[in-house]
Amino acid sequence: xxxxxxxxxxxxxxxxxxxxxxxxxxxxxxxxxxxxxxxxxxxxxxxxxxxxxxxxxxxxxxxxxxxxxxxxxxxxxxxxxxxxxxxxxxxxxxxxxxxxxxxxxxxxxxx
Amino acid sequence: xxxxxxxxxxxxxxxxxxxxxxxxxxxxxxxxxxxxxxxxxxxxxxxxxxxxxxxxxxxxxxxxxxxxxxxxxxxxxxxxxxxxxxxxxxxxxxxxxxxxxxxxxxxxxxxxxxxxxx
Numbered sequence: 316x317x318x319x320x321x322x323x324x325x326x327x328x329x330x331x332x333x334x335x336x337x338x339x340x341x342x343x344x345x346x347x348x349x350x351x352x353x354x355x356x357x358x359x360x361x362x363x364x365x366x367x368x369x370x371x372x373x374x375x376x377x378x379x380x381x382x383x384x385x386x387x388x389x390x391x392x393x394x395x396x397x398x399x400x401x402x403x404x405x406x407x408x409x410x411x412x413x414x415x416x417x418x419x420x421x422x423x424x425x426x
Numbered sequence: 427x428x429x430x431x432x433x434x435x436x437x438x439x440x441x442x443x444x445x446x447x448x449x450x451x452x453x454x455x456x457x458x459x460x461x462x463x464x465x466x467x468x469x470x471x472x473x474x475x476x477x478x479x480x481x482x483x484x485x486x487x488x489x490x491x492x493x494x495x496x497x498x499x500x501x502x503x504x505x506x507x508x509x510x511x512x513x514x515x516x517x518x519x520x521x522x523x524x525x526x527x528x529x530x531x532x533x534x535x536x537x538x539x540x541x542x543x544x
Contacts (some may be wrong), residue, residue: 318470349529353471360521361471363532372532404471408529413473414461414485415529420470 319344319405319418326424332393335421337405338386343416345386349408352381352390355420356401364403365390392423400425428452428533430522435538442512442542448505448522448535456480456500459525462507464518465537474520475507490516512542 320338327333337344337352344350350368353361363372365381368388378393388407392399405418434446448460462474475496476485484496495508505522519539523531 351530353531355471360534360536361523361531362534363526363530366526366530366532406471406473406529406531412485413487414476415473415531417463417471417473 317416319407319416321403321405321418321421323419324422324424326426327392327395328426329395329397331395332391333395333423334392335390335403335405335423337388337390337407337418339388339407339416340386342411343407343409344383344388346410347408348383350381350383350388351406352379353404353406354401355404361404395425397425399423428524430524430533430535432520432522432535432538435520435540437541437543438512439544440513440542443508443510444512444540446507446509446520446522446538446540448507450503450505450524453524455498455503459483460496460498460505461523461525461531462494462496462505463521463523463531463534464516464540465521466515466518469518472518476525477505509540512540514542516540517542 352365355361368383369381429451431449477496493511497506519537521537523534526532
């Protein structure tokens with residue numbers, strides 16, 4: 316049950332766009348359309364931002380978008396804002412003995 | 427408003443046991459699968475366990491298999507996690523989370539902290 320691979324940190328200036336990658340295997344990210352992204356501010360519970368690779372829950376800004384190619388999924392945040400500074404986690408359904416795998420998390424810093 | 431509230435956290439000695447609870451409100455609890463996810467201090471999220479809406483299917487992470495037991499009481503709108511043989515590496519904030527669709531977790535509770543230490 317290895318975690319999905321994310322960069323430890325990314326940064327960008329207000330107004331810019333950033334992309335966070337999430338790499339798995341054909342048993343998880345590559346094999347299913349069930350990749351999600353969560354945002355977590357310090358001391359808070361995670362919040363769903365993207366599900367099923369590219370769908371946004373109601374209330375989530377359209378500045379957040381998701382995509383997938385092969386075994387790698389990506390989260391793109393456009394028009395960076397100060398409040399986007401947080402930790403971001405990807406997750407995927409997996410056909411292994413686990414139910415869901417998480418990535419190690421990416422700390423987004425808005426410069 | 428959909429709400430999940432965890433309770434039962436605290437300090438426990440290595441080898442000890444603890445039972446976490448998660449009270450659900452604002453939705454038809456019996457219609458949704460539920461999960462426990464934990465986060466060690468300063469670390470990332472780790473999925474712990476899943477239970478289907480009717481308790482017919484349960485899954486565990488390898489790290490807790492044989493030590494933790496997930497259960498639910500749909501009449502009480504409550505989810506539980508019985509944790510036995512606790513280890514220092516089980517120290518974490520434990521979140522309960524509803525399954526929105528397959529493997530999609532939303533919302534999450536505020537979490538309850540478990541500290542395993544002598």
